[in-house]
Amino acid sequence: MALVVDPKRDEQLAWAIDFLKSDQPVALPTETVYGLAGRVYSDLALGRIFSLKARPHFDPLIAHVNGVDMARDLCTTMGDIELELMRCFWPGPLTILCKKSSRVSDLCTGGSPLVAVRSPADAVFSKVISLVGEPLAAPSANRFQGISPTSYRDVLQELGPHGLSAVVDGGNCQLGIESTVVKVNCENKTLEIWRHGACAAEHLDLFAVERNLKLVNAVSVLDEKSAQHSPGQLAKHYSPTKDLIFVNREWVDSVALVQANRYKAEDLFLFVTLADFEIAKSMGFAEAKRTVVLGKGKSEAAAALFKTMRTFDADNRYKRLVSFAPSLDGVGAAIADRLQRAAVK
Ligand code: TXA
Numbered sequence: 563m564a565l566v567v568d569p570k571r572d573e574q575l576a577w578a579i580d581f582l583k584s585d586q587p588v589a590l591p592t593e594t595v596y597g598l599a600g601r602v603y604s605d606l607a608l609g610r611i612f613s614l615k616a617r618p619h620f621d622p623l624i625a626h627v628n629g630v631d632m633a634r635d636l637c638t639t640m641g642d643i644e645l646e647l648m649r650c651f652w653p654g655p656l657t658i659l660c661k662k663s664s665r666v667s668d669l670c671t672g673g674s675p676l677v678a679v680r681s682p683a684d685a686v687f688s689k690v691i692s693l694v695g696e697p698l699a700a701p702s703a704n705r706f707q708g709i710s711p712t713s714y715r716d717v718l719q720e721l722g723p724h725g726l727s728a729v730v731d732g733g734n735c736q737l738g739i740e741s742t743v744v745k746v747n748c749e750n751k752t753l754e755i756w757r758h759g760a761c762a763a764e765h766l767d768l769f770a771v772e773r774n775l776k777l778v779n780a781v782s783v784l785d786e787k788s789a790q791h792s793p794g795q796l797a798k799h800y801s802p803t804k805d806l807i808f809v810n811r812e813w814v815d816s817v818a819l820v821q822a823n824r825y826k827a828e829d830l831f832l833f834v835t836l837a838d839f840e841i842a843k844s845m846g847f848a849e850a851k852r853t854v855v856l857g858k859g860k861s862e863a864a865a866a867l868f869k870t871m872r873t874f875d876a877d878n879r880y881k882r883l884v885s886f887a888p889s890l891d892g893v894g895a896a897i898a899d900r901l902q903r904a905a906v907k
């Protein structure tokens with residue numbers, strides 16, 4: 563049985579710190595999703611994170627810090643642009659790929675010379691980093707390719723049966739979708755998005771334009787073999803155990819219409835925003851037996867996405883979830899990315 567820690571009680575938080583200091587991973591809340599944390603500088607702790615998640619070693623971990631100074635220890639050199647990104651977007655849902663220092667092991671980076679660094683905004687996570695006194699590696703606290711957890715109960719469902727020691731209860735995650743991962747490419751004068759996430763491309767674009775950089779999309783969808791050369795881009799991810807059908811942005815065309823219509827009588831239809839639902843109504847989809855709208859707008863939708871997928875998975879009334887891509891502005895790109903990968907069998 564995993565211990566559930568109330569972070570408002572100092573004596574309980576001290577148990578979590580003791581676990582971390584003795585290299586036992588502990589699940590912690592962040593503003594994006596819950597993470598499974600362990601000391602970055604301990605290969606023992608990192609090894610335990612990989613095995614608890616059943617995650618292959620080629621998929622590297624994000625190192626979480628408490629601001630820029632702690633980030634410096636993780637990197638050999640830090641470029642001006644990386645530094646400015648940190649100053650503009652931290653604490654918050656932006657992960658920056660930097661050149662790793664020799665203190666960071668290959669186990670953390672999957673053998674890559676780059677380390678992913680992020681300073682989370684969540685007060686509890688930040689307090690835990692201060693109390694441990696060093697950076698914490700933390701992948702999302704789900705089993706490999708599973709649905710990311712946005713509450714401590716989700717974490718218990720994912721990792722409880724696999725030997726998790728403790729989870730800190732920080733309530734529901736505010737953003738509900740993972741951080742955006744970026745890399746500065748000085749040669750090409752580009753800022754590359756490696757994973758869409760809670761930091762919207764529009765904000766990064768403003769940052770890039772002011773510095774004569776071009777924001778480019780470096781996100782790809784790879785099978786397991788190719789992913790070993792470009793981690794984090796696996797096609798299948800965030801997956802419910804049941805079938806999830808993803809109707810892409812061309813869902814207004816007749817092919818998608820026919821496909822989705824086939825399931826109208828028996829399955830659950832998921833629309834990301836109210837606006838998507840309005841379009842669907844005009845096309846007859848709203849007559850589907852059961853529909854769910856994730857949120858009025860995209861931020862509300864992102865916060866509800868993983869929880870809704872998890873609830874659907876456990877609901878015997880439905881065989882499939884038919885989901886429709888939102889428009890790709892704001893966090894729409896991240897939501898579409900998650901749904902697309904969740905649909906891969
Ligand atoms: O919001 C988040 O980022 C959450 C919370 C807990 O901070 N963490 C998270 O970690 O989503 P994880 O491990 O589930 O996803 C990290 C992503 C993966 O796609 C991984 O491959 C990529 O970041 N990544 C990590 N280190 C990398 C590296 N050195 N090079 C390229 N990609 C890297």
Ligand code: MG
Nearest residue numbers: 701702703710
């Ligand atoms: Mg993950």
